[in-house]
Amino acid sequence: MVTLPSSPAPEPHRHRRVAESFGVDPERYDRTRAEYPEAMIERIVSASPGPDVLDVGCGTGIAARQFQAAGRTVLGIEPDRRMAAFARGTGLEVEVAKFEEWEPAGRTFDAVVSGTAWHWVDPVVGAATAARVLRPGGVLAPFGHVYQLPPALAEALDEAFRRLAPDSPLSFTGRSEAPVLDAYQGLYTRAADGIREAGGFDEPELWRYDWQRAYSREELLDLVPTSGGLTTLPPERLAEVVAALGAAVDEMGGTVTLPYATWGLTAIRTDAPLRLFGK
Numbered sequence: 001m002v003t004l005p006s007s008p009a010p011e012p013h014r015h016r017r018v019a020e021s022f023g024v025d026p027e028r029y030d031r032t033r034a035e036y037p038e039a040m041i042e043r044i045v046s047a048s049p050g051p052d053v054l055d056v057g058c059g060t061g062i063a064a065r066q067f068q069a070a071g072r073t074v075l076g077i078e079p080d081r082r083m084a085a086f087a088r089g090t091g092l093e094v095e096v097a098k099f100e101e102w103e104p105a106g107r108t109f110d111a112v113v114s115g116t117a118w119h120w121v122d123p124v125v126g127a128a129t130a131a132r133v134l135r136p137g138g139v140l141a142p143f144g145h146v147y148q149l150p151p152a153l154a155e156a157l158d159e160a161f162r163r164l165a166p167d168s169p170l171s172f173t174g175r176s177e178a179p180v181l182d183a184y185q186g187l188y189t190r191a192a193d194g195i196r197e198a199g200g201f202d203e204p205e206l207w208r209y210d211w212q213r214a215y216s217r218e219e220l221l222d223l224v225p226t227s228g229g230l231t232t233l234p235p236e237r238l239a240e241v242v243a244a245l246g247a248a249v250d251e252m253g254g255t256v257t258l259p260y261a262t263w264g265l266t267a268i269r270t271d272a273p274l275r276l277f278g279k
Helices: 026-032 038-047 062-069 083-088 124-135 151-164 185-198 217-226 235-251
Strands: 052-056 073-078 093-096 110-116 135-148 200-202 205-216 254-274
Touching: 026 083, 026 135, 026 217, 038 062, 038 110, 038 135, 038 205, 038 254, 052 062, 062 073, 073 083, 110 124, 124 135, 124 185, 124 200, 124 254, 135 185, 135 200, 151 235, 185 200, 185 205, 185 235, 185 254, 205 217, 217 235, 217 254
Parallel strands: 052 073, 052 110, 073 093, 110 135
Antiparallel strands: 135 254, 200 254, 205 254
């Protein structure tokens, strides 16, 4: 899984070229990206006072369809028109906008969720915007997957990426001693800090679900190009990266089981005013 540099403080929402690159192949993205744990969906549904859900950075609608299956009514917000068009094709209502600039037109919701996308949103402005559109007792729940490649695959991927995009700040092996699965906690710690700074919520509750998934060679080579950073490469360079990864997978026997962590948090809208942006 691609990571941003850990020093100084990472600010993924400032990397707009990466943030808005995932729609280069929405069909592949929807085909390969994993669904979220059902226990997590139920956790958020149970915390919500009603059925109306706003999905920020809804992408192709993977999480939104899970909330719809749980009986929720979902409106998606997505800055990439290509991703939004795909999601609409699955039956999801989607409006094209950055969340920080989106106009709710007086609408309110029982839950604001964001699946593997909240780190592309300004953490304070995003929390303040969510607070404005949540009904009393409504829940803000950003969450996201991270998987960890075996060291041999991560190193092969990093070497090929560094050769083809030497100026990129992104990494596939990570930049800290902590495993990638643990390091992604930082994104949600940062989100919690943004919620506290914006005000209007109770204390955020951080949580994690661990699971794993087995991939064939073909499935893994289909998944990895949807990672941020690779989505910005020209097709011929991406093909070289995928070929290097394929050779490394072959050396491991052709199948790989990846550990996943799904990190997230929930924060409940209170009657407290927003600290920085007014009520």
